[in-house]
Amino acid sequence: MQDQEWVDIRRIPAEQIAEAMELSAFAFQYELSEEDRRHREAMLPEQEQWGAYVDGRLAAKLAINDFQCYIQGHALPMGGVAGVATWPEYRRGGLVKKLILQALLAMKEKGQTISFLYPFEFGFYRKFGWEMCAEQKQLELVVSQLPKWPGGKGKVVRSDGGWEVLHTIYSAYAAGYNGMLNRSEAWWTHRVLFTKRGMTAVYYNEAGEPAGYVMYQVKERVLKVHELIALNHEAKLGLWRFLSDHDSMLEKLTWNAPTDEALPFLLDNPRVKQEIVPTIMARIVDVPAFLDKFPFASGMEGSFCLKIQDEHAPWNQAVWHVTVDESGKAVVREAAEELGNLNLPQLACSVQTLSALLMGYRTASFLHEIGRLQGEEQAVELLERLVPPQAVFIGDFF
Known part of the structure; x- marks a missing residue:
């Protein structure tokens, strides 16, 4: 591709969605x-499909999923960037x-103030402001390591497939x-239940209340846990x-769990195979709007100035005066003065x-120690x- 003037970035029309899927x-x-x-077509109403056109031909594309993600227990709008692809003859031309x-x-x-994506290469997306923000703990247990715990007072019921x-x-x-x-x-319908195939079982406590479930598949003597979610230790x-009772069918069990999963500690022999693997990258799209919605710690009033560097989203690149009240709600406004002239705690990153x-994913003290967060102690x-500790995990791929 020689002439950048030939490039047009626009929404992909309905009649070209099939071509985008093929790409x-x-x-x-x-x-x-x-x-x-x-x-995939059923999910299109919850997506925006964008294309890069060269001489009128679709050369590259990406999708933005209209999601909500939990941050500090609150569901916030999130743009899930996915399906970034270019036909080979148009690669390395700056289309992406x-x-x-x-x-x-x-x-x-x-209003999607934060964005997630799964990178093909972390360094590539770091150039555009995304950062590694989550990991999974990949666990593998051979059949002899499966726990033989008592089943508890509740019962496990195989699900009928409803969500x-x-x-x-x-x-x-x-x-x-x-x-x-x-x-x-x-x-749930077109992604989770469709892609995480196999069996689903729900744990009901003694009162008949659902308190956990597992989605899994047994194939070639391997039990792959797609999701195991328990609301308490009993579940x-x-x-x-329930999973251990599959032992006669298995050689091993695999599970991609949160990094804070304590299963090895609970086992008689904790020497199971474990690997920590990076997963998503995250990027704040709109700094003042995200800070305005972010649930800071309650009972921790404070005011500070934050200078943000963001060359690809110039609306973020400013000095922001942030005031957090006792409820954890922030008021954010652009500072009228330069950072050094304000008589407030000052930070820059x-x-x-x-x-x-x-x-x-990382604390302020750690980021300060490694030089990525500048400011006074x-x-x-x-x-x-002000930023409450909270484990990071995402169990969905997009």
Whole structure:
């Protein structure tokens, strides 16, 4: 591609969605069955599809999923960037950069103040302000390591495939992690239940209340846990007893769990195979709007100035005066003066660093120690008190 004037960035019209799907299938090397296509088409109302056109031909594309994610127990609008792909003959021409810049603007206009994506390469998206913000603990247990715990007073019932009961359990659990999706009915139907195939079982306590579930598949003597969600220890014991009763069919069990999962500690032999793997990257799209919605710690009043560097979203690049009241609600306004002239605790960082901090992935003191958060000790300590500790995890892929 020689002439940048030939490039047009615009929404992909309905009649070209099939072509966009074929580009994704080619780029990510998967077969697109008719069933796959039907489920993907059902999700289109919850997406924006953007294309880069060269001489009128679709050359590259991306999708923005209209999500909500939990941050400090509150569901906030989030733009999930996915399906970033370019036909080979148009690669290395800057098309993806143009699409990303358009996506940032589109998300801002839609009120999606934060964005997640799964990167093909962390360094590439770091250039545009996204930062690594979540990990998974990949666990592998051979059959002899499966726990033989008592099943508890409740019971495990195989599910009929409906999503409503699962959603009730999932939502109570998901609110305890930064990053988890607030799943819609469409996402349950066309993504979770469609892609995480196999069996589903629900744990009901003695009172008959649903308190946990497991989605899993047994194939070639491997039990793959898609999701295991327990609202209390009793439910966890019951679900693991249920899984362990598959032992005659298995050689091993695998599970991608939150990094704070304590299963190895609970086992008689904790020497199971574990690997911590990075997953999503996050980026604050609109700094003042996100700070305005962010649930800071209650009972921790404070006021500080924050200078943000963000070359790809110029609306963020300013000095922001942030005042947090006793309820944890912030009032954010652009400071009329330069940072050094304000008689307030002063901090400065990139939008990447702020994203890692407010996602709860890294603390203010750590970021200050490694030089990514600049400011006086007093200001760093204030920010550390204002941002509540919260585990980060996301169990969905998009």
